Amino acid sequence: MRAAEIVMAAALMALSIYFMVHATVLPIGWARGQGPGGGAFPFWLSLVMLLCAGGILVRELMAAYADRGGHRGFVSRGALRDILIVAGSLLATIASIHVVGAYVAIVGFLVFYLRVMGRARWRTIAALAVATPVVVFFFFEVALRILLPKGITEPLFIPLYAQFF
Amino acid sequence: MDVLTLLAEGFVVSLSPLNLAVVIVGVTVGLFIGAMPGLGSVNGVAILLPMTFLVPPASAIIFLAAIYYGAMYGGAISSILLGIPGASTAVATTFDGRPLAQKGKAGLALIAAAAGSFVGGTISVILFTLFAVPLADVALAFGPAEEFALVLLAFTTFVALGGDDVLKTIITIVLGLVLSTVGLDLISGQPRLIFGDLPGFYSGISFLVLAIGIYGVGEILWTIEQTRHKPHVTPARIGVRDLLAGLRSLGGSVKAMLSGSFLGYFVGMLPAAGATPASLMAYGVAKTTSKHPEEFGKGAVEGVVAPETANNAASTGSLLPMLTLGIPGSPTTALLLGGMVMWGLMPGPMLFLEEPEFVWGLISSLYTANFFAVAINLALIPLFVWSLRMPLHVLCAMVIVLCIVGGYAPDQRMHDVWLIAVFGIAGYLLRKLDYPLAPLVLALVLGPLMEKSMRQALISAQGDPMTFIERPISGTFVAIAVVLFLLPLVRRLRRRLAGSGTPASGRTSA
The missing domain is CATH 1.10.287 (Helix Hairpins)
Structure with missing residues (x-):
């Protein structure tokens, strides 16, 4: 400490x-x-x-x-591992948004995080990994007209734009 | 009764279908956020603020205020059922709420908490209604010198009353102020602190970026570190009979409710204090004035009612200086203030003259929010019990996704998302080392006002710094600020003189 x-x-x-x-x-x-x-x-x-x-x-x-006071550690070893995983996956997700776009990055984050940290069942992971980007798309892009960065996946969204704008 | 006419006009706004829907959704979301261990009102408001772009500004603020309100109710749910405070503001509720739940009286505790919150909310909103106009009238006479002195006073309350390490408190205040100066200089228009010409810094650092970083990402890191084992949920079922029994047992808590309401309201107005100390103080007062103080800590209904009354009253109390003076009384109201500025609604006395519809719409929405919070709270208790079983990591993952997307949305810049990550990690590290973060957020929100009012006052006084002391109101504020600033020093000297023989017995918390 x-x-x-x-x-x-x-x-x-x-x-x-x-x-x-x-x-x-x-x-x-x-x-x-x-x-x-x-x-x-x-x-x-x-x-x-x-x-x-x-x-x-x-x-x-x-x-x-x-040398007064105890030698209390800053964080325990187990907690340190968790913190590093969360912080690392957050930074990796933000970095990958620049390349593969927000949607792929978010799905990647959810699958990795829920599996490694949450030890969730694949069924839960699949449900969240499908539902989250769909909700985000309709809320931000369709309702608010805020376009999230797409990176190299931009062409895939052109039919969707044609549908909803 | 002029106030009643204004309030009636406010209800016309707040009872419109959109605003009514906004209040109901906001309160429900707030209840969930409050009930989730680790998330409180400030986290909810920070993370969900970008979502409010969907509705007009006035409704957005009403929505955020409803979240604030709901979260104060919701905090009690996990305090009682898990024994873990759902938000720091509900810490005192665990003292007696948890023993009650373990005795099989969880339903009674939940009803007492809801009733206490309702009474605290109602009394404080009435006080709010009565105080708002006189205070705004006084504040109308304020010039730049008074504004500067008032902001100074707000910051010194953290030094004197915050209870944290004084050096660390000063550091976070000053850091927030310095971060607020990033971007274009208000007076000369030249860029400053843009760190090697990074274009993202020209428009400054948004309060929202800092708030999402600290209260979103930082809070998740903190929660993950603190909660390392699965909590045990006490089942609770509430029938009509429980409800009646609960309401009957509240007769003995009237005194606790009244003292909690007034105490909470006035403590809540201070920027450095707020709902957490208010609820702890109310618990203490209820215990000392109770006929059965020995029952406290073992499951006294009064011990649940008092802190819950106080934390709701405090949340209303902290809205008063925000709306009338432009000085937020808590981190959550600092975010509300930032949101209002973003939407072009400048809080302060002029708002009462320029946007009476909005002001009174917001005030009257507190009445409706209070009503819906108690109703939804009691109706949906089984749902909240179920949601407490949600795995922590699903919640964390959702919050992180919301932080990323919500941080990008307002200005559509990846620059902000990177800043959120940096602030989140740095905020977590600072919090680990007991640096208080509330003053940091407050300073970033108030920084531009502080610098602008100081320089305007000096320009109009031809550069004479005596203007802050010579003007009577400003001089008084400065004098109080100096006294508050010196308070920790005096306290320390007295302790040293009194106990010069015995070794220092550690820091006492203020």
């Missing part, structure tokens, strides 16, 4: 420095008779964040040095 605290504090410090560098593109000073410039708000607030994260870092390092 303590190592995670230290890493997070350091990451937040790095993030605030990154924000500060980008904020200096606009004036960060006080324009006479006008108040702060366009970059001031993000710059000085990022500085506050840097100082607070620094405070946490120092506090945790001192505590680690004094």
